[in-house]
Amino acid sequence: xxxxxxxxxxxxxxxxxxxxxxxxxxxxxxxxxxxxxxxxxxxxxxxxxxxxxxxxxxxxxxxxxxxxxxxxxxxxxxxxxxxxxxxxxxxxxxxxxxxxxxxxxxxxxxxxxxxxxxxxxxxxxxxxxxxxxxxxxxxxxxxxxxxxxxxxxxxxxxxxxxxxxxxxxxxxxxxxxxxxxxxxxxxxxxxxxxxxxxxxxxxxxxxxxxxxxxxxxxxxxxxxxxxxxxxxxxxxxxxxxxxxxxxxxxxxxxxxxxxxxxxxxxxxxxxxxxxxxxxxxxxxxxxxxxxxxxxxxxxxxxxxxxxxxxxxxxxxxxxxxxxxxxxxxxxxxxxxxxxxxxxxxxxxxxxxxxxxxxxxxxxxxxxxxxxxxxxxxxxxxxxxxxxxxxxxxxxxxxxxxxxxxxxxxxxxxxxxxxxxxxxxxxxxxxxxxxxxxxxxxxxxxxxxxxxxxxxxxxxxxxxxxxxxxxxxxxxxxxxxxxxxxxxxxxxxxxxxxxxxxxxxxxxxxxxxxxxxxxxxxxxxxxxxxxxxxxxxxxxxxxxxxxxxxxxxxxxxxxxxxxxxxxxxxxxxxxxxxxxxxxxxxxxxxxxxxxxxxxxxxxxxxxxxxxxxxxxxxxxxxxxxxxxxxxxxxxxxxxxxxxxxxxxxxxxxxxxxxxxxxxxxxxxxxxxxxxxxxxxxxxxxxxxxxxxxxxxxxxxxxxxxxxxxxxxxxxxxxxxxxxxxxxxxxxxxxxxxxxxxxxxxxxxxxxxxxxxx
Numbered sequence: 001x002x003x004x005x006x007x008x009x010x011x012x013x014x015x016x017x018x019x020x021x022x023x024x025x026x027x028x029x030x031x032x033x034x035x036x037x038x039x040x041x042x043x044x045x046x047x048x049x050x051x052x053x054x055x056x057x058x059x060x061x062x063x064x065x066x067x068x069x070x071x072x073x074x075x076x077x078x079x080x081x082x083x084x085x086x087x088x089x090x091x092x093x094x095x096x097x098x099x100x101x102x103x104x105x106x107x108x109x110x111x112x113x114x115x116x117x118x119x120x121x122x123x124x125x126x127x128x129x130x131x132x133x134x135x136x137x138x139x140x141x142x143x144x145x146x147x148x149x150x151x152x153x154x155x156x157x158x159x160x161x162x163x164x165x166x167x168x169x170x171x172x173x174x175x176x177x178x179x180x181x182x183x184x185x186x187x188x189x190x191x192x193x194x195x196x197x198x199x200x201x202x203x204x205x206x207x208x209x210x211x212x213x214x215x216x217x218x219x220x221x222x223x224x225x226x227x228x229x230x231x232x233x234x235x236x237x238x239x240x241x242x243x244x245x246x247x248x249x250x251x252x253x254x255x256x257x258x259x260x261x262x263x264x265x266x267x268x269x270x271x272x273x274x275x276x277x278x279x280x281x282x283x284x285x286x287x288x289x290x291x292x293x294x295x296x297x298x299x300x301x302x303x304x305x306x307x308x309x310x311x312x313x314x315x316x317x318x319x320x321x322x323x324x325x326x327x328x329x330x331x332x333x334x335x336x337x338x339x340x341x342x343x344x345x346x347x348x349x350x351x352x353x354x355x356x357x358x359x360x361x362x363x364x365x366x367x368x369x370x371x372x373x374x375x376x377x378x379x380x381x382x383x384x385x386x387x388x389x390x391x392x393x394x395x396x397x398x399x400x401x402x403x404x405x406x407x408x409x410x411x412x413x414x415x416x417x418x419x420x421x422x423x424x425x426x427x428x429x430x431x432x433x434x435x436x437x438x439x440x441x442x443x444x445x446x447x448x449x450x451x452x453x454x455x456x457x458x459x460x461x462x463x464x465x466x467x468x469x470x471x472x473x474x475x476x477x478x479x480x481x482x483x484x485x486x487x488x489x490x491x492x493x494x495x496x497x498x499x500x501x502x503x504x505x506x507x508x509x510x511x512x513x514x515x516x517x518x519x520x521x522x523x524x525x526x527x528x529x530x531x532x533x534x535x536x537x538x539x540x541x542x543x544x545x546x547x548x549x550x551x552x553x554x555x556x557x558x559x560x561x562x563x564x565x566x567x568x569x570x571x572x573x574x575x576x577x578x579x580x581x582x583x584x585x586x587x588x589x590x591x592x593x594x595x596x597x598x599x600x601x602x603x604x605x606x607x608x609x610x611x612x613x614x615x616x617x618x619x620x621x622x623x624x625x626x627x628x629x630x631x632x633x634x635x636x637x638x639x640x641x642x643x644x645x646x647x648x649x650x651x652x653x654x655x656x657x658x659x660x661x662x663x664x665x666x667x668x669x670x671x672x673x674x675x676x677x678x679x680x681x682x683x684x685x686x687x688x689x690x691x692x693x694x695x696x697x698x699x700x701x702x703x704x705x706x707x708x709x710x711x712x713x714x715x716x717x718x719x720x721x722x723x724x725x726x727x728x729x730x731x732x733x734x735x736x737x738x739x740x741x742x743x744x745x746x747x748x749x750x751x752x753x754x755x756x
Contacts, residue, residue, distance in 0.1 A: 047246045048174035050323050055123055055159045056150050056170055060450055061460050062496025062508035063540055064555040065152040075695055077143050078187045078711050078749040079195035079218055081136040083107035088649045089151055090591050090607040093669055095722035097261045099223030100744045104137050111613050111643030112166025119169045120159055123388055124337045129410035129440045130520035138315040139254045140231030141216035147175035155512035155538040158446035158464040165516050165536055176210050179203045182756045189749035193220040212237045223744035225302040227261035244325035253316040260309045264739035265301045269294045299742040306348030313343030329395040338385040344377040357433040362425045374421040382412035398452040405445035412438045416477055436474025436482055438520055443467045460496035468517050480527045488533055490515035505545040512538045525578045532581050535562040552594035559587040567641045584616040606650040613643035618676050624730040631730055639678040646670040665691040674726040687720035705755035717746040
């Protein structure tokens with residue numbers, strides 16, 4: 001995993017869940033069972049929903065959100081990661097390092113990067129505590145166990161994870177099916193992609209018990225050279241349901257071995273610019289073999305040729321989720337969780353300086369050797385645990401309320417080992433050149449209430465207090481000291497109004513404040529400078545209409561930031577984006593979406609986001625590679641990096657038969673700048689990509705369900721890039737190096753789903 005820390009190993013798989021089961025919960029369950037043993041599937045699913053209810057938005061909360069159900073996810077779930085399953089949602093841009101949606105994938109919403117997108121799974125925080133990002137590669141095929149996803153845009157409702165600065169993604173795995181089943185899914189496609197899984201469920205046994213399980217494997221060579229993935233995962237869940245109470249234990253794990261493709265492709269190679277390739281090779285002193293590889297491989301070029309240049313990571317999760325009805329009006333929802341993880345990236349480093357590793361030079365004969373080819377590993381070994389809870393009140397009055405919160409602790413070890421060197425000045429076969437430890441305690445408490453003034457008007461109030469203590473102690477990979485300790489105290493109020501104009505339409509208004517601490521990598525990459533925390537004020541105004549056959553929404557937002565951490569366009573030596581504070585910036589836009597059933601055979605849907613994303617004053621620093629002066633450039637009202645002014649999506653579905661569906665999926669993203677200078681020489685070109693999806697669901701007598709799917713991505717073979725980075729330096733003039741992440745041309749995935 002590139003910079004996540006919520007990982008795991010097989011150690012403790014059988015014993016950890018037992019420790020998480022408090023004896024106190026057993027009498028509560030039995031008490032509920034004694035009241036009534038009559039539990040039907042509708043009631044059980046209703047109990048499941050209360051766990052995510054306290055953090056999900058509704059039409060009464062006065063904010064913009066989209067719900068995606070299991071049926072829609074299943075149509076698109078042929079092996080690609082969740083960011084690609086959500087690609088058609090408003091304001092979303094998805095990207096893939098390997099170019100085809102398998103392996104490392106990313107998502108941006110309203111231009112904000114994954115570290116500002118708060119992800120919870122069954123109400124439990126999923127973002128890495130230190131980097132604050134989410135790495136879906138660590139949870140391969142997780143979408144096959146997902147029942148629904150809600151994406152909230154903007155600050156969103158108070159949740160138990162880190163503060164949201166662009167969006168929240170709330171994932172629910174808890175729903176179940178009443179009857180037992182067994183299912184298998186097999187997908188094959190371009191780049192030797194194959195996905196296989198097996199799912200099974202007992203259904204509801206004796207009106208009380210249910211067990212669900214899944215075992216998955218995904219493998220792909222990737223579009224980019226040497227970007228293959230070998231991914232394995234499992235999901236196991238068991239629940240006990242009484243009349244009004246339940247307890248459920250989830251254990252799920254992901255193991256990934258992914259070839260590294262995070263350096264990107266030089267822009268000249270991606271564009272087929274022979275002069276640009278020659279200039280790039282010349283100024284970086286590469287040889288003819290390297291140049292020939294750039295020319296011959298072009299958009300598929302990967303500079304990493306070492307066979308074991310991999311990311312090797314495992315992640316295990318344990319969740320104990322429960323809900324108890326206390327009386328006629330109150331319900332208590334406590335949850336405990338634990339995640340254990342470890343893994344490394346292995347890298348071949350040609351001609352590295354000994355001094356970069358704190359090693360002395362060596363002398364052989366009369367020759368002093370200062371550099372050597374070497375192989376190194378950068379390790380993570382960490383634990384994440386805690387609890388989240390909520391009390392829900394639903395009474396006869398005009399007020400419904402939730403009081404909730406959580407406490408979570410992260411403990412992470414970071415260290416690097418040199419495991420081989422052509423010339424080795426150390427007698428240690430695994431020389432450790434850096435070692436540091438990070439800890440983070442995160443506490444939050446919130447209260448949310450709805451008040452119904454009259455049948456048409458309701459108000460929403462959400463008040464959250466969050467306290468975060470972040471501590472880093474030790475030496476980082478550049479031998480820099482990263483000793484740091486800081487406590488942040490945040491108050492995040494949110495207010496909303498919703499007015500039902502008719503039975504089919506409503507308008508809403510909301511105002512929310514969010515505060516967010518810097519991530520670990522912000523301290524490491526900017527040391528000795530200390531980054532500041534960010535503050536966001538988010539104003540949203542919207543209108544919804546739903547007549548059954550026609551749905552539409554218009555939402556206007558203004559997100560005003562103080563000390564926003566924006567991407568500089570640079571990356572560090574393991575591909576992580578480097579960020580910096582800017583004092584005054586904003587994102588403002590209009591989100592439009594609509595869908596209509598034109599006839600029994602035709603359904604159309606579209607969305608578009610028009611936005612302005614600006615930094616009011618920005619200072620660019622260009623370092624000198626010689627003894628020349630550092631260049632300082634000042635910009636006013638410049639564009640925020642990776643924030644396109646237009647994002648649009650569309651779907652057109654044709655159903656010539658009730659069991660056969662043909663859908664055209666389109667996505668347009670306008671140009672994006674690689675840094676914050678709005679320079680036309682540092683940008684990602686606009687792209688317009690179309691996919692074609694065919695789904696056939698015959699009704700065989702020997703199976704419960706049969707589904708045959710074909711997904712043809714990029715049917716017009718458009719050459720485009722969805723991500724990149726840049727850096728500039730002064731060397732007899734300003735030199736700029738751009739690197740892009742090309743996405744695959746036309747490619748396909750086909751799948752068959754069998755349910756027994």
